[in-house]
Amino acid sequence: MDRKTVGTVVSVKKQWWLKVNTKPVRLHALDGATFPHIIKVSYTVNGTGYCKRRWIRACDQPPPLGTEVTVVYDENKPSKSKVL
Numbered sequence: 001m002d003r004k005t006v007g008t009v010v011s012v013k014k015q016w017w018l019k020v021n022t023k024p025v026r027l028h029a030l031d032g033a034t035f036p037h038i039i040k041v042s043y044t045v046n047g048t049g050y051c052k053r054r055w056i057r058a059c060d061q062p063p064p065l066g067t068e069v070t071v072v073y074d075e076n077k078p079s080k081s082k083v084l
Contacts, residue, residue: 003078004073005043006069007042007052007070009041009063009067009069011040012065013037013040020036034059041071045078070083070084071084
């Protein structure tokens with residue numbers, strides 16, 4: 001992972017099936033519940049488009065749609081990447 005490029009957040013989805021409770025005692029099923037997110041980032045290297053998904057923890061706020069994020073990728077295999 002030695003090259004950097006800029007990617008755009010294309011999709012932000014909430015994982016409804018994975019609930020994280022933040023309160024010790026609840027009054028109803030979703031009282032104090034937070035959910036993690038999966039973001040999809042689109043980036044281009046040498047004219048070829050790639051997509052990368054990243055899991056965002058339940059306590060962190062996901063970036064809004066259209067936000068530019070930094071993507072670090074391998075020079076020999078651009079499909080192998082990491083979203084920062």
